Amino acid sequence: xxxxxxxxxxxxxxxxxxxxxxxxxxxxxxxxxxxxxxxxxxxxxxxxxxxxxxxxxxxxxxxxxxxxxxxxxxxxxxxxxxxxxxxxxxxxxxxxxxxxxxxxxxxxxxxxxxxxxxxxxxxxxxxxxxxxxxxxxxxxxxxxxxxxxxxxxxxxxxxxxxxxxxxxxxxxxxxxxxxxxxxxxxxxxxxxxxxxxxxxxxxxxxxxxxxxxxxxxxxxxxxxxxxxxxxxxxxxxxxxxxxxxxxxxxxxxxxxxxxxxxxxxxxxxxxxxxxxxxxxxxxxxxxxxxxxxxxxxxxxxxxxxxxxxxxxxxxxxxxxxxxxxxxxxxxxxxxxxxxxxxxxxxxxxxxxxxxxxxxxxxxxxxxxxxxxxxxxxxxxxxxxxxxxxxxxxxxxxxxxxxxxxxxxxxxxxxxxxxxxxxxxxxxxxxxxxxxxxxxxxxxxxxxxxxxxxxxxxxxxxxxxxxxxxxxx
Numbered sequence: 001x002x003x004x005x006x007x008x009x010x011x012x013x014x015x016x017x018x019x020x021x022x023x024x025x026x027x028x029x030x031x032x033x034x035x036x037x038x039x040x041x042x043x044x045x046x047x048x049x050x051x052x053x054x055x056x057x058x059x060x061x062x063x064x065x066x067x068x069x070x071x072x073x074x075x076x077x078x079x080x081x082x083x084x085x086x087x088x089x090x091x092x093x094x095x096x097x098x099x100x101x102x103x104x105x106x107x108x109x110x111x112x113x114x115x116x117x118x119x120x121x122x123x124x125x126x127x128x129x130x131x132x133x134x135x136x137x138x139x140x141x142x143x144x145x146x147x148x149x150x151x152x153x154x155x156x157x158x159x160x161x162x163x164x165x166x167x168x169x170x171x172x173x174x175x176x177x178x179x180x181x182x183x184x185x186x187x188x189x190x191x192x193x194x195x196x197x198x199x200x201x202x203x204x205x206x207x208x209x210x211x212x213x214x215x216x217x218x219x220x221x222x223x224x225x226x227x228x229x230x231x232x233x234x235x236x237x238x239x240x241x242x243x244x245x246x247x248x249x250x251x252x253x254x255x256x257x258x259x260x261x262x263x264x265x266x267x268x269x270x271x272x273x274x275x276x277x278x279x280x281x282x283x284x285x286x287x288x289x290x291x292x293x294x295x296x297x298x299x300x301x302x303x304x305x306x307x308x309x310x311x312x313x314x315x316x317x318x319x320x321x322x323x324x325x326x327x328x329x330x331x332x333x334x335x336x337x338x339x340x341x342x343x344x345x346x347x348x349x350x351x352x353x354x355x356x357x358x359x360x361x362x363x364x365x366x367x368x369x370x371x372x373x374x375x376x377x378x379x380x381x382x383x384x385x386x387x388x389x390x391x392x393x394x395x396x397x398x399x400x401x402x403x404x405x406x407x408x409x410x411x412x413x414x415x416x417x418x419x420x421x422x423x424x425x426x427x428x429x430x431x432x433x434x435x436x437x438x439x440x441x442x443x444x445x446x447x448x449x450x451x452x453x454x455x456x457x458x459x460x461x462x463x464x465x466x467x468x469x470x471x472x
Contacts, residue, residue, distance in 0.1 A: 156189025
């Protein structure tokens with residue numbers, strides 16, 4: 001049965017390839033295709049629909065020429081599409097990592113007192129988690145390209161459950177730090193491989209919409225997690241937070257078995273060859289457009305990461321709220337993220353991906369300037385101190401799905417690897433921010449606001465070549 005399916009897939013790809021070759025030959029006379037929308041970099045051969053052309057790996061904004069699409073068709077299988085159940089599972093898997101970041105934040109001060117360590121050292125339980133999380137992202141997607149998506153996600157969940165129980169039972173601070181690192185190693189599977197699953201099942205505008213919906217659903221985690229963590233801490237102590245994380249991972253393991261099919265057929269997998277993997281990473285790293293895109297997203301994400309890394313100090317010391325008051329920071333942030341993702345998905349029906357990204361940058365710019373002005377003129381007070389942060393998160397999630405899809409589309413045959421590298425860069429930046437930058441700024445709301453503005457300007461500088469390419 002599997003051979004029959006593979007044979008049918010090869011036949012369909014061959015027919016599509018021949019059809020596109022014929023269309024390309026008809027276009028060799030130099031006649032431009034009127035069906036290409038303004039601002040598109042690549043020519044779409046006549047007779048080939050926009051969706052089919054983008055499915056071949058040539059997005060309207062990629063700037064690839066029609067002749068390059070022939071090879072892409074041969075490499076790409078037909079897309080199956082993504083149903084609601086799969087979106088919910090992927091969103092839940094993506095929540096595993098953020099829950100381990102945000103749920104225990106209200107307990108940081110108490111953890112320091114219980115283990116008799118300074119707050120700067122307790123802060124490293126977050127940065128160590130993020131460093132190991134980022135490290136695993138380099139390999140999770142690549143392993144899924146070789147062994148399939150489901151086995152990698154399942155193995156990650158099993159390790160995550162064990163690490164969560166270990167953290168809950170830690171008798172010494174060193175043990176807690178070790179198990180936090182192990183949690184970070186395990187948490188990356190669902191986050192990275194889930195992005196590759198989206199690219200396996202969808203392309204073009206559909207992939208953009210699916211990525212937006214996943215971001216919108218999993219974005220609920222940072223809003224719910226610190227509130228839930230605060231109440232777990234007050235009622236049962238900080239160790240109950242890690243027991244909750246273990247239970248959630250077990251729930252997602254069941255959902256994986258029942259609802260998420262394997263999206264990468266055996267015939268499309270790569271042989272696991274470490275030398276080849278390193279060569280593939282070298283190819284991706286040498287692509288300057290890919291690097292600019294992921295660094296641009298990583299740097300505007302610093303604005304969000306600064307407040308995550310500074311959450312305990314910002315909520316308790318600056319806003320003067322108790323351990324159960326973290327919702328004052330995280331609910332507005334997540335409300336901005338969720339509405340931004342939903343808006344980004346809706347905008348795909350009217351605007352190009354590049355235009356949506358520019359809208360996101362504009363919104364973030366207004367938010368960052370308002371935040372600097374407010375903190376320079378007034379003492380931080382609720383709700384005014386968090387409203388600019390909500391607007392910034394709104395703009396951030398308008399831009400992020402488009403940048404993600406554009407970056408991963410540059411490597412249609414190695415999406416898992418490209419997704420790993422993109423997630424690695426973003427998380428490594430967040431780890432550095434949490435461990436080193438946030439402690440320098442989290443004693444002042446004005447310093448945090450200036451840090452956000454500086455990060456956004458750096459991100460915009462990295463993205464400017466993309467804007468010039470569209471206008472050219």
